[in-house]
Amino acid sequence: MKNTTKNTLKNIACSIVSAAALATFSTGAVATEKMVGSGSSFIYPVMSAWTKDFSRSHDGVQIDYQSKGSGAGVRDLISGVVNFSVSDAAMNAEEAAQVKGGVVFLPVTAGEIVLSYNLKGIDSLKLSREVYSDIFKGNITRWNDASIAVLNPGVTFPDRQITVVNRADSSGTTYAFTNHLSAIDPVWADQYGTGKSVQWPQQANFIAAPRNDGVAATIMQTPGAIGYMEYSYAAYTRQPMAKLENASGNYVTASATSGAAALANVQWPENLIAFAADPQGADAWPITTFTWMMVAKQNPSPQTAKLLREFVNYILTDGQVTAEKMGYIPVPANLKARMKQAAEHIQ
């Protein structure tokens, strides 16, 4: 009996020692510089491509990005747990003041918000500014309403209720969409306002789903539904998108060209925070959103700062090609130069 206990104890001791040895040898000999960012889920697809490419092409560097939501990203940057964060609604003055030394805002990409709908057999739908803002205010509740028929001659609409699908959670997409509605409709600005979450009309035809993919799935499953989401989700699910009337009165389709046309005329202030609530231009897509990468001006070490500057540089050069391939709108040339200048402030 005693012999077997001794043997067991010896075996256990051996295995512990060998496990410890393996652990120390397997962590690798190279010290990796780790950087981490968090924030917007909208930019997650292209940001994870950027971080992977950058980490692969630079030895000893590992960048990770966590898609937690713009609000969580802003909170992380303020509390200093991340090196950079990404938000669809930048930061307001109060939040920016909480970061020691200030924040550099870099609008690294932009997206379009489209109105996707589910009507069997109707591949093309034109909605004027009045009509789509009336739909979202709850004034137009059936598809065979006269005001919709007038804009789409020759199309027979079913006598169905318009089920408006909104976002259940707070999001930068809602912020950009309500910002646009407030700009084009004073009644909206008065009653509902601009915000990451708003109180939608309390009618039975207004439902909500969590996140962009939830909205896309709900629209796909509900005949007669219409809702707002990022362009890439609508393109991915191959749902039809409505043609919207822009500020110049033209009906435009969402695409890379209409998106770029929307951003070309934006006036950029010193801190590079601007919202194109109602873009001007004949071909401009009316509802666009920017996404800002935010970096603290004061960083813990000069190496981190240098790596961050290199990462920003990568995003502005090779990164833009990747972004365009994935359906995001690339940064206009005049903005690139100003962003390179702003990135110099990262110390």
Added chain:
Amino acid sequence: MPHNIFQSNAGKESLTRPPTMLERFSDNGFRLAALVAVSAILMLVVYIFAEMGTGAWPAMERFGFSFITGETWSSATKTYGILPEIWGTLYSSILALIIGGVFGVSIAIFLTQGFLKPAIATALRNLIELLAAIPSVVYGLWGIYVLIPAIRPAAETLHQHFSWIPLFSTSFSGPGLAPAVIVLAVMILPTVAAISMDALRRIPEKTHEAVYGMGATRFEAISRVMLPTASSGILAALVLAFGRALGETMALAMLIGSANQISLSLFAPANTLASLMASSFPEADKLEIHSLMYAAVVLLVITFVVNMLGLWIQQATKRKFEGV
């Protein structure tokens, strides 16, 4: 005198002895460890309440009672109110409890009162318990892709012909109270069934013998004797199921339509406290976080009240019905 074992043992080592030092230490040590465990749990509950309370305090100061009677949730105008959510939580949970409770207790009666061969009854019992193992996200997905399209034709017919009944007064939009209530009922069914089955099986055999010996039919035996005897257990099952329904988050976030409205109609969208918190928390700014904590405190209070009510009903019925 005959040989006396006690006398012959007198003077030698006794059979009994006082506890050794080790026995005293281990006895007291165990008692202390148990006390520490209990106080840790109590302190944890107090700590949770305290943290929620301090987190909610700024919102309580700002909104006061109007938070509970307000109907808008908007970070644009910075007004927050949870009356539609309280309504949605209670309405969906009560409806789910009625459906899930009726089916659960019926299943429990069917599986324990000798309607089936024991082997088949055991197999079905295990199948019911499998329902409890399905994650709620899966229920949510099943609801969106299978249940809603399946009830759409029935819902539209009901609304077309019976819209004068308040329950069917709005048009069916997809996600709403109806699919949410059905999925909730399916989720609480295994809880009700399992605990009710336990309660029914605990009835002593002599009660069975007595009631069948008197010549009662099976229906009379179940309705007049078995159910009242097991009533405290069945009530415990219903209270537990209600508590679970109140707190259900993921499945409801996907199915209930997340609209801040109050409506009696089964086809209208609604919102619950748990799904409001789950949806809004990631992107919430400071004031919204305090308001969400306030909503959490309200949910805790509702769950607490429901549990207290359940305990009280149990106490009241135990003495009246059981008699065992």
